[in-house]
Amino acid sequence: MKLKRLYKKNKDGRLIDAEGRVLTKTTVEEKKGSFLQQVNRMVDDDGVVRTPVVVGVNFYYASSPQKFTPSLIAKATQQGWATLGDGTFTIHAANLDSPLVYQIIRTPGYYCAHCSVELDDQETARDHVVDQHVDDSPDANNPSGYEHAQYYLCELKGANVDG
Numbered sequence: 001m002k003l004k005r006l007y008k009k010n011k012d013g014r015l016i017d018a019e020g021r022v023l024t025k026t027t028v029e030e031k032k033g034s035f036l037q038q039v040n041r042m043v044d045d046d047g048v049v050r051t052p053v054v055v056g057v058n059f060y061y062a063s064s065p066q067k068f069t070p071s072l073i074a075k076a077t078q079q080g081w082a083t084l085g086d087g088t089f090t091i092h093a094a095n096l097d098s099p100l101v102y103q104i105i106r107t108p109g110y111y112c113a114h115c116s117v118e119l120d121d122q123e124t125a126r127d128h129v130v131d132q133h134v135d136d137s138p139d140a141n142n143p144s145g146y147e148h149a150q151y152y153l154c155e156l157k158g159a160n161v162d163g
Contacts, residue, residue, distance in 0.1 A: 002060040006094060008053035015042065017050040054079040059093035062100060064156035070108055073152060089154055102154035111147050113139035119146065 007015050015023045023042040028049070030039050041049045073089060076082035083090045091100040110119040114133040119125040129137075129145035137145040 001063050001066055003057045003091070003093070004060065005054050006056040006058060008055045015052045017042075017044070018053050021045070021050060023050055023052055054081070056094040057081045057091070058095040059091065059100065062156050064102075064154075065105065066102060066154050066156065067151040068102075068154060069151050088157070089152065101157040103157045104152055104154050106149060106153040108150050108152065109148075111149055113137045113142045113145050113147055122148065 010016050010020070010022060017023055021044040023044060025040055026043050026047075027038050028041050028043075029036045031037075042052050044050050068089060073082070073084055076091070077084050081092055083092070087104050089102045089104060091102070093100065106118075110121060110125040111117070112119060112125065112128055112133070114129070114135070114137070117128070119128055125146035125148075126144070133145060137143050139145075139147065141147075
């Protein structure tokens with residue numbers, strides 16, 4: 001899936017933050033571990049790093065199934081370009097006539113790699129695998145026999161997307 005964020009602009013077409021301050025793209029040095037790296041940031045006239053206001057998204061292509069992180073879903077709903085409810089995650093893209101509706105197949109949590117049952121926590125998952133399954137894990141990425149999914153697994157339901 002590819003999305004492009006759309007930002008709020010002033011009458012001159014310049015990006016602004018929530019307080020209406022004009023923002024300019026600049027390169028700053030940030031420490032990452034023991035290294036300094038250069039990253040692009042948006043700053044106001046005083047050089048303070050600010051966040052531009054996201055007013056929507058343009059959509060370019062979809063894939064299914066799709067994994068969405070809880071943080072992406074939280075940001076998207078907070079910024080208003082997506083909604084979550086009734087077992088769906090819906091993206092309202094500015095460049096599409098109809099929204100992209102993803103059916104939520106699986107929410108974040110623990111799942112058995114053998115039988116796909118949802119489990120309460122790591123201890124329950126371990127106990128379930130030991131008590132219910134004698135074979136090695138069928139999932140090479142999860143040799144313990146269970147997965148701690150940290151994403152929403154979703155399937156695209158309906159959209160007329162020409163990409």
